[in-house]
Amino acid sequence: MNTERVSEDRIFAALASPVRREVLRLLREEGPQPVQRLAEHFAMTRPSFSEHLRVLRETGLVTENKVGRQRLYRLEALPLNEVQQWLRPFERFWRDRLTGLRDLLDQMDDES
Amino acid sequence: MNTERVSEDRIFAALASPVRREVLRLLREEGPQPVQRLAEHFAMTRPSFSEHLRVLRETGLVTENKVGRQRLYRLEALPLNEVQQWLRPFERFWRDRLTGLRDLLDQMDDES
DNA sequence: ATGACAGGTAGGAAATTTCCTACGTATAGT
DNA sequence: ACTATACGTAGGAAATTTCCTACCTGTCAT
Incomplete structure (x- = not known):
């Protein structure tokens, strides 16, 4: 393979x-x-x-x-797995955006 | 918004x-x-x-x-949501492929 | 063998992208 | 008011991408 x-x-x-x-x-x-x-x-x-x-x-x-x-x-x-992996760290950003939590996000320092 | x-x-x-x-x-x-x-x-x-x-x-x-x-x-x-949505229908294809690879690697581990 | 079919490569024109230098606009500091 | 800073736009050169026509290779049918 x-x-x-x-x-x-x-x-x-x-x-x-x-x-x-x-x-x-x-x-x-x-x-x-x-x-x-x-x-x-x-x-x-x-x-x-x-x-x-x-x-x-x-x-x-x-x-x-x-x-x-x-x-x-x-x-x-x-190979599309690469794209998915690149995308993953952004995921929470747009999901939070959708639920209107952007301001909370801005306060938080991300530690993952 | x-x-x-x-x-x-x-x-x-x-x-x-x-x-x-x-x-x-x-x-x-x-x-x-x-x-x-x-x-x-x-x-x-x-x-x-x-x-x-x-x-x-x-x-x-x-x-x-x-x-x-x-x-x-x-x-x-x-907007990255668009990319993810485009990607989603492909997901199972490469996951199948990955599990196939993992099984193969597991076999190789067993044999060594 | 000959011809038709499936699909590739070669070479080049045209469009697009990337990057540059030169210049413009707005704001801040003196 | 004058100068420096932050960042943009304009215009164009160079590289890349896209698409074309012409041609080549391999396989099938007759």
Whole structure:
């Protein structure tokens, strides 16, 4: 199994594109698919789309395996764990904001 | 309270820069700060840094209020909720993957 | 073998982002 | 009033990203 750690930077950069986020969503909702079927959802040439897939491959967010002359792409969500971990320390801030406790927060020095 | 909804695209785009993510972290850990103190951590000119702050302002991730001739920046983490919501449906995928990895590691421990 | 299909790479144009220097605005101190 | 400080905007160069057309490789069908 691939345990290589891809940098946070590259993961966030990969997610910055709406096209790439949509690809991840499609793979999540409809399971592994060949390029052709994924590409149907996007108004761009296939070489351009191929580039997006390359970015996703390089961050480990998808893997590819050949089936005949197709290439099945599969979601590998593990790198998203990095994003989740980055997000976690902020969580209490926006939850408190939602419940109107910001002023209390400002008084407290966080010690966790 | 600001309920204006900033597009997911712009939030992800804002987070794509390591500089901007670090600013958010600094505001989280050290509380509201003037530009000067934030800028100390970055090797760039202040106008360039100002641009990054503008991006963060426009996504609602920070707010500014003037205090004398300084401008205090404050973290507004609420838009990060969008990111978390985007992330959530993927969660079980990488958790399954993680438990798979953990089981594998447990086996390796048993065998050594 | 030949052709069609699936999908990639190469090279480059156009758009966007990042960073710079120069300058503008507002406030504080003298 | 004058100067220094804090921070912004303007305009542009350089780097990066996105997207294109053209071409290459590997697999399937005939």
